[in-house]
Amino acid sequence: MTQKIQLNINGFPVDVKPGTTILEAASKVNVTIPTLCYHKDLCVAGNCRVCVVEVAGQKRLSAACATPCEDGMDILTNSLKVRNSRKHIIELLLSEHNADCTKCYKNGKCELQLLASEYKIMTQDFIELLPWKDYTIDMISPSIIKDDSKCIRCQRCVRTCAELQGVNALTVAYKGDKMKISTFFEKPMNDVVCTNCGQCVNRCPTGALVEKNYVEEVWDAISDPGKHVVVQTAPAVRVGLGEDLGFDPGTRVTGKMVAALKRLGFDSVMDTDFSADLTIMEEGTELLTRLKKALKDKDPDVKLPMATSCSPGWIKYIEHMYPEYLGNLSTCKSPQQMFGALVKTYYAKARNLDPSKIVSVSIMPCTAKKFEAARSEMHDSGYRDVDYVLTTRELSIMIKQAGIDFMSLPDMEFDRLMGESTGAAVIFGVTGGVMEAALRTAYELVTGRPVPFENLNITAVRGMTGVKEASIKIENPLKEWKFLDGVELRCAIAHGLINAKTVMDAVKAGKANFHFLEVMACPGGCLGGGGQPIPTNAEIRDKRAKAIYEEDAWKPIRKSHENPEVQKIYKDFLGEPLSEVSHHLLHTKYTSRQRF
Amino acid sequence: MAESYHLLKRADFIFRNENDWEDILTKTIKRTPQDIINELISSELKGRGGAGFPTGLKWKITAEAKSAEKYVICNADEGEPGTFKDREILSRVPYKVLTAMAVCANIIGSKKGIIYLRGEYHSLKEALEKTISEFEYYCKKIKLDFTVEVFMGSGAYICGEETALFESLEGHRGEPRNKPPYPTIKGYMDKPTVINNVETLAHTFTIFKYGAKKFYDLGVQFSRGTKLFSVSGDTPKPGIYELELGMSLQDFVNEFGDGDTKAVQVGGASGFLVPRKKFQETAIGYQGKLTGISLPTGGSMMIYNSSRSMFNVLDNYLEFFREESCGQCTPCRVGCQQLLIGIKAVKRGERPAQYLDKLLKLSETMQITAKCGLGQSVANSFASIVENFREEMIY
Numbered sequence: 006m007t008q009k010i011q012l013n014i015n016g017f018p019v020d021v022k023p024g025t026t027i028l029e030a031a032s033k034v035n036v037t038i039p040t041l042c043y044h045k046d047l048c049v050a051g052n053c054r055v056c057v058v059e060v061a062g063q064k065r066l067s068a069a070c071a072t073p074c075e076d077g078m079d080i081l082t083n084s085l086k087v088r089n090s091r092k093h094i095i096e097l098l099l100s101e102h103n104a105d106c107t108k109c110y111k112n113g114k115c116e117l118q119l120l121a122s123e124y125k126i127m128t129q130d131f132i133e134l135l136p137w138k139d140y141t142i143d144m145i146s147p148s149i150i151k152d153d154s155k156c157i158r159c160q161r162c163v164r165t166c167a168e169l170q171g172v173n174a175l176t177v178a179y180k181g182d183k184m185k186i187s188t189f190f191e192k193p194m195n196d197v198v199c200t201n202c203g204q205c206v207n208r209c210p211t212g213a214l215v216e217k218n219y220v221e222e223v224w225d226a227i228s229d230p231g232k233h234v235v236v237q238t239a240p241a242v243r244v245g246l247g248e249d250l251g252f253d254p255g256t257r258v259t260g261k262m263v264a265a266l267k268r269l270g271f272d273s274v275m276d277t278d279f280s281a282d283l284t285i286m287e288e289g290t291e292l293l294t295r296l297k298k299a300l301k302d303k304d305p306d307v308k309l310p311m312a313t314s315c316s317p318g319w320i321k322y323i324e325h326m327y328p329e330y331l332g333n334l335s336t337c338k339s340p341q342q343m344f345g346a347l348v349k350t351y352y353a354k355a356r357n358l359d360p361s362k363i364v365s366v367s368i369m370p371c372t373a374k375k376f377e378a379a380r381s382e383m384h385d386s387g388y389r390d391v392d393y394v395l396t397t398r399e400l401s402i403m404i405k406q407a408g409i410d411f412m413s414l415p416d417m418e419f420d421r422l423m424g425e426s427t428g429a430a431v432i433f434g435v436t437g438g439v440m441e442a443a444l445r446t447a448y449e450l451v452t453g454r455p456v457p458f459e460n461l462n463i464t465a466v467r468g469m470t471g472v473k474e475a476s477i478k479i480e481n482p483l484k485e486w487k488f489l490d491g492v493e494l495r496c497a498i499a500h501g502l503i504n505a506k507t508v509m510d511a512v513k514a515g516k517a518n519f520h521f522l523e524v525m526a527c528p529g530g531c532l533g534g535g536g537q538p539i540p541t542n543a544e545i546r547d548k549r550a551k552a553i554y555e556e557d558a559w560k561p562i563r564k565s566h567e568n569p570e571v572q573k574i575y576k577d578f579l580g581e582p583l584s585e586v587s588h589h590l591l592h593t594k595y596t597s598r599q600r601f
Numbered sequence: 602m603a604e605s606y607h608l609l610k611r612a613d614f615i616f617r618n619e620n621d622w623e624d625i626l627t628k629t630i631k632r633t634p635q636d637i638i639n640e641l642i643s644s645e646l647k648g649r650g651g652a653g654f655p656t657g658l659k660w661k662i663t664a665e666a667k668s669a670e671k672y673v674i675c676n677a678d679e680g681e682p683g684t685f686k687d688r689e690i691l692s693r694v695p696y697k698v699l700t701a702m703a704v705c706a707n708i709i710g711s712k713k714g715i716i717y718l719r720g721e722y723h724s725l726k727e728a729l730e731k732t733i734s735e736f737e738y739y740c741k742k743i744k745l746d747f748t749v750e751v752f753m754g755s756g757a758y759i760c761g762e763e764t765a766l767f768e769s770l771e772g773h774r775g776e777p778r779n780k781p782p783y784p785t786i787k788g789y790m791d792k793p794t795v796i797n798n799v800e801t802l803a804h805t806f807t808i809f810k811y812g813a814k815k816f817y818d819l820g821v822q823f824s825r826g827t828k829l830f831s832v833s834g835d836t837p838k839p840g841i842y843e844l845e846l847g848m849s850l851q852d853f854v855n856e857f858g859d860g861d862t863k864a865v866q867v868g869g870a871s872g873f874l875v876p877r878k879k880f881q882e883t884a885i886g887y888q889g890k891l892t893g894i895s896l897p898t899g900g901s902m903m904i905y906n907s908s909r910s911m912f913n914v915l916d917n918y919l920e921f922f923r924e925e926s927c928g929q930c931t932p933c934r935v936g937c938q939q940l941l942i943g944i945k946a947v948k949r950g951e952r953p954a955q956y957l958d959k960l961l962k963l964s965e966t967m968q969i970t971a972k973c974g975l976g977q978s979v980a981n982s983f984a985s986i987v988e989n990f991r992e993e994m995i996y
Contacts, residue, residue: 097935184928
């Protein structure tokens with residue numbers, strides 16, 4: 006039954022399906038209604054009231070985001086009553102907002118500023134409330150800065166933390182004039198259950214939640230002639246960066262990104278994809294070792310399912326929420342940290358550099374990577390393995406500051422030694438990617454044959470479903486893997502921590518029977534990371550995912566174990582996966598944390 | 602015109618101690634749901650919590666909603682400043698409320714009733730629960746599957762707003778929801794829910810017992826029946842009075858004032874202040890007004906004599922709202938703060954008197970844009986006081 010509702014918006018007739026909101030209907034007749042608390046990824050709150058519209062015959066205005074269309078409605082989105090009210094609401098928000106815009110990190114990217122500009126709010130008639138307010142800027146976390154003076158109480162962050170992540174680190178406290186977004190007992194973000202995923206940062210309309218930026222520190226390092234500055238770029242950055250620099254979502258800008266980094270003055274531009282391939286070698290071997298212990302040696306202590314450990318948001322989440330399952334995590338460091346440990350050892354040695362003079366920078370789609378790099382255990386090279394982590398957004402800031410005309414840059418190639426990568430590494434940036442990459446290698450390792458899928462595309466693990474399950478049957482394995490003959494290798498994939506919760510609760514309840522679990526903290530995987538360009542929504546994430554799979558398809562080598570630089574590093578430096586050197590540099594341990 | 606106004610008439614239904622609730626319950630649940638709903642509709646009983654929604658219609662819509670699970674909730678979060686009638690009902694005639702809840706549950710197809718009791722009324726809880734267990738025992742005896750639970754609020758004014766009350770009941774922060782959907786379709790636990798004020802439920806008992814006509818014959822057009830008024834302030838006889846709806850405020854003041862009444866705040870802090878010159882033209886009822894406003898909301902009547910500064914009165918209300926707004930929506934959260942510091946700034950001469958006009962415009966915006974009924978009414982006292990006592994705001 007496709008019942009239609011007919012209504013008029015600003016005099017234009019429009020047909021919609023039942024349940025359509027006024028906001029959605031308006032977009033069908035080319036009318037944009039301003040919003041602040043509304044976000045496509047989140048449930049409707051209807052609390053900022055900026056989107057109010059006039060419904061003929063009603064004295065009160067209605068919030069367009071929260072009001073379903075009714076047959077025969079006559080809606081005005083720009084009547085005098087609406088305009089005056091909307092202006093009042095913007096003025097009210099400005100009166101409790103720290104409107105020192107030129108000194109704000111979000112200057113030019115703030116949704117409230119944009120609205121104030123659209124409505125030409127030139128004077129502040131209402132009395133400024135901020136001097137009466139009690140606020141502190143929370144700058145203790147290495148990842149996220151929370152500045153309550155810029156908060157407009159839209160609760161997008163609260164909904165993000167609850168609905169998408171299931172973390173609830175951010176919540177509403179107090180009421181009335183004292184109502185604020187806070188944490189458990191108002192502790193700093195660094196001391197609570199916050200996973201540093203930065204999804205709140207991605208959705209905050211103002212500068213109340215932003216990443217801690219290290220742009221100046223990196224410029225200083227680049228300008229220091231005594232330093233050798235090495236940069237690595239994560240797989241998802243190349244499909245997001247363009248959005249901040251003039252390209253449409255879903256544009257692959259790998260070559261331009263490399264060219265821009267070289268122009269910024271980095272001494273060596275290499276690729277986290279290299280260490281993603283390395284991760285597959287280590288993690289794949291670890292998985293097979295665990296399977297062997299469980300299935301052949303019948304070791305009751307072996308922990309299955311084994312879970313991936315690439316996503317630092319996921320790591321911190323499991324440390325807080327399911328510390329009894331830390332043994333299930335792969336001991337592999339994330340690709341960023343593997344790369345960092347190798348830069349100051351393997352790379353330094355090969356290039357004959359003093360590791361103390363090397364500054365290791367990473368460009369990540371992620372805010373949690375900043376925290377990860379700052380973890381005390383991440384010093385296995387003898388130095389801090391990764392000195393500075395910049396988000397995709399921070400890189401775009403540097404590119405703009407340097408005056409680089411990004412759109413017309415010629416493509417360039419990554420530097421060698423740790424710059425070669427495969428299609429398997431590229432797909433680390435999308436949910437299901439690590440799983441797919443691991444299966445491509447593990448299956449071949451065990452059977453001597455490539456995975457039995459057309460063009461190596463394991464479509465069962467792809468897509469944006471919150472929890473995906475897949476299995477692959479191992480037949481005719483090589484002699485040393487005979488115990489796997491006929492074994493159905495079962496996998497689960499979750500992205501967004503709320504989905505990780507679903508899976509972990511199933512594991513806890515004994516209802517999960519899979520061997521391998523991939524979890525990415527952010528919706529869509531790293532391509533939807535908290536450090537990626539703003540805005541984000543399902544449509545944008547789909548486009549980025551498409552771009553990542555394109556990049557994979559275009560790569561001449563698409564299996565991690567075939568990466569020549571990976572083969573070289575095992576030959577020259579590491580020996581073999583899970584070797585002693587590997588253990589020292591590429592593996593780590595985890596910490597149990599409190600649940601608040 | 603003749604019907605829209607009458608002299609003050611006292612009544613005595615609510616607190617009349619009726620010992621026959623068991624009979625009334627047994628008899629009423631034997632009637633068809635349609636029959637009871639029709640009776641309620643023809644009585645023209647409207648919600649006594651403030652919004653004035655027709656009670657019979659509310660029950661009818663909920664009865665028609667399709668769901669295996671439904672709820673009857675008694676809103677006893679009596680938080681409006683100057684209102685104290687529900688406390689008396691629950692301590693003196695709680696079985697009337699319980700009977701009404703059971704009848705309602707039987708009609709709509711619910712087995713579960715909840716009384717959301719204001720946190721400050723914890724002293725009522727023990728006695729109320731004792732009455733409930735006696736009541737439930739009787740229900741069992743007549744094979745009526747119905748239980749009632751008392752849930753204590755935690756002291757937030759906003760939880761008297763029905764959807765914020767549901768949130769609170771569900772264990773969440775008390776914040777109003779978007780409407781629609783209305784509680785009759787999606788209420789507590791997203792199930793169809795009848796939520797009625799304590800007094801509304803008590804009136805239905807009167808209607809079950811004496812019939813709709815008896816109730817309808819009291820009051821005036823659009824405002825039928827009686828209503829409890831909580832009278833406080835500068836009065837020689839503060840207390841709770843059951844009066845027929847439709848009297849003029851002048852009559853009310855003649856009865857309850859101290860001879861020097863300057864103004865009456867009708868309907869609590871979220872209601873309107875009526876100055877002496879408008880007493881005659883203001884009727885107390887839902888719609889049957891002569892001119893001006895008349896909504897009694899919860900029935901709070903605060904009487905002020907000439908010794909009172911209207912600036913202080915308003916300052917007090919606004920302090921209350923600044924703190925008791927849930928803080929969720931912009932117009933209410935920030936608007937209340939602006940109104941409060943705005944009148945102080947004018948009083949101190951830091952803003953010109955014309956700033957009051959800007960604030961009046963703001964109060965209009967608050968009335969039409971706030972998310973919930975409370976947010977829409979918090980500016981009422983501001984607008985009516987500033988309009989009628991502007992000079993007291995300035996000098």
